[in-house]
Amino acid sequence: MRKIKTKGAKIIIDVLREEGVDTLFGYPGGAVIDIYDQLAKSDLRHIMTRHEQAAVHAADGYARASGKVGVCLVTSGPGATNTVSGIASAYMDSIPVVVLTGQVPTQLIGNDAFQEVDIVGITRPCTKHNYLVKSVEDLGRMLKEAFHIAHSGRPGPVLVDIPKDVMQGSTVYTPIKEVQLKSYNPTYEPNVKQLPKVIKLIKEARKPLVFAGGGVILSKASKELTEFARKIHAPVTSTLMGLGAYPAGDPLWLGMIGMHGTYRANISSSECDLMIAVGVRFDDRVTGKVDAFAPHAQIIHIDIDPTSIRKNISVSVPIVGDCKITLEKLNRLLADEDLGDLGTIRAPWLSRIDQWKATKPLAYEQRDTIKPQFVVEKLWELTKGQAIIATEVGQNQMWAAQYYHFDQPNHFITSGGLGCMGFGLPAAIGAQIACPDKLVVDVAGDGSIQMNIQEMGTVMQYKLPIKVVILNNGYLGMVRQWQQLFYDCCYSCTQMIEAPDFVRLAEAYGAVGLRATKPAEVEKTIKKGLSTPKAVIMDFVVEREECVYPMVPSGKPITEMLLV
Amino acid sequence: MNNNHNQESRRHILSMLVDNQPGVLSRVAGFFSGRGFNIDSLCVSETTDPLVSRITLVAEGDMNILEQIKKQLNKLINVIKVMDFTETDYVQRETALVKVRAKPENRAEILRMADIFRSRVVDVGTEFYTLEVTGDGGKINAFLKLLKPLGIKEIARTGAVALARERK
Incomplete structure (x- = not known):
């Protein structure tokens, strides 16, 4: 009997389905058209972001909110290099993500071909493991191993680089039931003597x-x-x-x-x-x-x-x-x-x-300007602490950590180890896809929201009711805080002037924009934002030079805190 | 981490079995450079199993650093096994090729020294002899020191390879 051969691109879809994947985040390109062609014929859901970095962050946010493996698919060259920050962030925080990158055909590898980059070499130090698939016969096994490695032991991102001819080639594909790796056996059971x-x-x-x-x-x-x-x-x-x-x-x-x-x-x-x-x-x-x-x-x-x-x-x-x-x-x-x-x-x-x-409680002084801490505190109160909170990086992240009191796991989604600005909005997209019935809020600063603001396009395309809360102080606040405290207030290049009007920006995307400039407007604005059934950007014009306290100066014992 | 004994820096010979695949050496070497550890010498070759290679690596550090290096190496997916020979009984060998100036009046002396060190002449030119010498690092250093006054043109050293001794 003649055995039926399967195309490489189809094997990828088959393995994804075997692994229980229903959604992936990605961005098409020349080297992955074959996979996208198969994707269109499958029941898998693809979320197209506006930038490949955001695709990895979204897969990461999906993984953090759901506890499942996040999957990301991008093309070769720039598509692959754009994923690096996202991969590094997932690596630092041990998040299970599988990143599939297209690669130029095997016979062109090493020839400086169009959109060729050695992404396996580039990501070696920031992935748990990575693969270059050189033959369609290896494809199924390597993909299975990638999933196994990503979610077992201490989880982490795994990248699989797939040349175009491997996607187009065919082989007899038999699903692999169990992955066997002789050199990889995470220790789950503790030593009982301890x-x-x-x-x-x-x-x-x-x-x-x-x-x-x-x-x-x-x-x-x-x-x-x-x-x-x-x-x-x-x-x-x-x-x-x-x-x-x-x-x-x-x-x-x-x-x-x-x-x-x-x-x-x-x-x-x-x-x-x-x-x-x-x-x-x-x-x-x-x-x-x-x-x-x-x-x-x-x-x-x-x-x-x-x-x-x-x-x-x-x-x-x-x-x-x-x-x-x-x-x-x-x-x-x-x-x-x-x-x-x-x-x-x-x-x-x-x-x-x-x-x-x-x-010595966590504290801030209430004045006539809006305090960013007050916004987060009100957000916590009005969401009854039940929202999934994604954050950007910097002061907004720390205030979210301090003033939103989390009662359950998988509800705080933040780039901890890498501290990757631009993480929050795409991660919120991933979390909202994972948990469609949950309220998902991105707590942002005016600086970091602009690093992946283009993802509002994704939010609108997939009709995600994400709420973005911008604590707008017109500064790169955390760096400004260090400059204030440790560099004699020399605010070198941390003032962000000419930021867009976030309300009109929201409207330009077809979302709802709201603004509050006085403490009395905060509650009303949040309530209105939360009760709007679509995406909302809430722009809170906050006290410009507020600092995050307590703060331990870098390298000092953590008992030596600067307090309010 | 302030145990004095642990802070004593010493030379360690690590022997690892790894998957014989492209990129594995890069993972091992990249781990050292990425974490700021230095490699003194490195040797890679296939074992009797064509799917497995052995990397013999010499690095210096205190016990805490070495402990961390070993754990990190073990964490690499393609590393099958890591052995530290430092605390055990082992044999180690290194080979050097030495191109030494062979003036007519020195040739007999070069051959005498080669004999003492069980070294062989592997190439003879009009002005230079190339000698091969094998032994531990100390022996090779001693040989080079003796040859130096005669004029060494260039040398190539392999770095250490080692195996644990069998029980007697």
């Missing part, structure tokens, strides 16, 4: 602190984390990436830690005698001066990536394993332990923290 050490330290601790990161959200371990912290009566802080992993409404919640962390979270980290770090990587924006970080604490570090452990901080009990599985096991062990009257034991520690909360 777990009793954790229990012992918890029993001895007087001032424990749970410190959660993005790993908790990625491993879907919020429930287990919450149970764990409550069981051991320990206060909880988190990184920027960990916001939402623990409910912000809970009395044990301290707020975010780090450069713009809350006073009580930062001081607690320096006073605690036990730090239980779950799914974090001790980034410099969290630790400040490393030698002064958690100086009195024994540190337990749970992470699926062995390279995260002891990279920046030495720890007493390292545990390589999946956060969810490890916390489940710890919770089970704790259930059989007599922990004593923890309410009484922890009372002095928790009441000290409460005092810090009372004396």
